[in-house]
Amino acid sequence: MPVPHGKCEKRMVAFEFRCFPKRIEIPVGVRGQPLHACQMSPRLAAVLHRSRIRVLGDLHGRKVGDFAWQRNCGFNTLHELDSLVRRVQSPAENASRAGKATRSHRPPYRAVALRRRLGEGRASHRKAATEASFTIPKSVCEVRFDELPTTRRLASVVRSIGARTLGDLNGLSAHELLQCKNCYWHTVAEIQQLIERAIAGEFDAERIEESKAAAELLTLLEQGMAKLSRRQNQFLVARIRGLTFAEIGRRFGLTRARVHQVTVKALDTLRKTWGPRVPRLLDMVKRRLSLSNASELTPALLEQWVGESSRCLRLSRKAHVRLIAELDADILLSTNRKFLC
DSSP: OOOOSSHHHHHHHHHHHHHSOSBOOOOGGGTTOBGGGSOOOHHHHHHHHHTTOOBGGGGTTOBGGGGGGSTTOOHHHHHHHHHHHHHHHSHHHHHHHTTOSSOOOOOHHHHHHHHHHHHHHHHHHHHHHHHSBOOOOGGGTTOBGGGSOOOHHHHHHHHHTTOOBGGGGTTOBHHHHHTSTTOOHHHHHHHHHHHHHHHTTTTOOSSOOGGGHHHHHHHHHHHHHHHSOHHHHHHHHHHHTTOOHHHHHHHHTOOHHHHHHHHHHHHHHHHHTTTTHHHHHHHHHHHHHHHSSOSSOOHHHHHHHHGGGGGGOOSOHHHHHHHHHHHOHHHHHTSOGGGTO
């Protein structure tokens, strides 16, 4: 799932600027120096090339954090760029790049002091990054990652550090996360977004009223469908309107297996869009169905449960019955076949 713009974006920009707050200053004498003459990793070279940086002077006035939005540019790449800028700014580097004929006879202890200052600069950046740590309130500490709408990249990162709940990230710095394999700025932003949504109560499954469970479930499902990709939404709408996987495949020029794969992924995303709320609401609907005199879930029964809230719903009750049946195997078994065909 892509990270949306908004508060999450602002937090990520603020974090970058705390790590690399100063603007880059390139000495006048080396601004015309081509980048290929500088020693750097292929990853950093690709990032600068995509940013249309051809000579060192193109970096003047920009910030290292500005490049965080480039693809494949993580904290280590930004740190390498910062180190490159510091080398360019050092007197010894400037002297060599300016084409001075005489070698610098700077005493060795001056070179040691210079390296020490560079090391202190890197340490200050790392300290600034360490201070930007996650704070998880107790009210959302028990929310599990396997119940949340996470990307595969984030799921891999939290699995690699052994985090199972949001509370496991409490006190962990963004810098520490960025050291994990395949963890980039957008992964940090995704975590921050999940924390904000959890604090806002979007994943709270404890405050659900039994009498309003059906209406809330249908509302959340329709809102979740709006967040799906275009293809996932098309396949899922076609499915709950009664088409088979083969019929959907013929309509879109795909195989039945591919349609089934996309639909299963869409249903899994739909279950997790609101954290544990949708699974909890499905359980409440099953419990209410077992306690009622009805032996199966029907559009009429669902309409009765929803009441006046049905005016705000876009899909028909028959489509809702099919969607609920697709999401829960137990409800599927107790649903009349004529409502699924």
